[in-house]
Amino acid sequence: MAILDDVKISLRIASTTTAYNTEITDLIAACKADLALSGLYNTTDTDTLVKRAIMTYCKANFGYNNPDLDRLRMAYESLKNHMSLSQDYAFYAITFSVKNSSAVAIDEAKIIFNGETKYTGSAGTAIFYVRAANNYEYQITHDDYQDYVDDDNVWYNVDVSASATINIVMTTS
Numbered sequence: 001m002a003i004l005d006d007v008k009i010s011l012r013i014a015s016t017t018t019a020y021n022t023e024i025t026d027l028i029a030a031c032k033a034d035l036a037l038s039g040l041y042n043t044t045d046t047d048t049l050v051k052r053a054i055m056t057y058c059k060a061n062f063g064y065n066n067p068d069l070d071r072l073r074m075a076y077e078s079l080k081n082h083m084s085l086s087q088d089y090a091f092y093a094i095t096f097s098v099k100n101s102s103a104v105a106i107d108e109a110k111i112i113f114n115g116e117t118k119y120t121g122s123a124g125t126a127i128f129y130v131r132a133a134n135n136y137e138y139q140i141t142h143d144d145y146q147d148y149v150d151d152d153n154v155w156y157n158v159d160v161s162a163s164a165t166i167n168i169v170m171t172t173s
Contacts, residue, residue: 027057027061035050049083050089053083057076094160097165098124099167099168101171105120105124107120108142109142110140136157138158148168
């Protein structure tokens with residue numbers, strides 16, 4: 001079922017009625033824009049919490065003289081704030097995949113990313129959760145391999161605007 005149909009049901013409007021489609025579609029878009037402006041990157045309307053936020057937003061803002069306006073706005077703001085604290089909605093996953101030149105995963109590689117340190121597991125991966133920003137610094141070290149830094153022995157940088165995997169190939173010392 002499309003989000004438009006779900007919102008119409010929550011507003012107690014028959015799904016066959018199209019008179020309010022433009023207003024409801026605009027409210028859905030406004031809600032998604034508001035979620036994005038609040039730092040939420042996951043605004044997929046098939047997600048249960050996003051769907052609930054959209055329906056609550058639309059119920060609060062649809063029509064005139066809504067006696068439940070304040071209660072619904074508070075419910076929407078509360079849900080939005082809750083989601084903004086969650087890695088599933090407000091943070092991008094940056095996965096480092098570290099392998100050697102033979103494409104074998106490197107276990108226990110030390111990755112320092114944005115001031116946080118993690119070690120790769122047996123699959124050669126480590127995941128960091130960050131908000132969108134430019135110039136996150138990282139370096140990778142392992143006792144059996146050359147340090148993964150650029151030619152000037154400076155940390156690498158990455159700009160984050162989506163979840164991504166950074167593939168690293170380390171060479172032996």
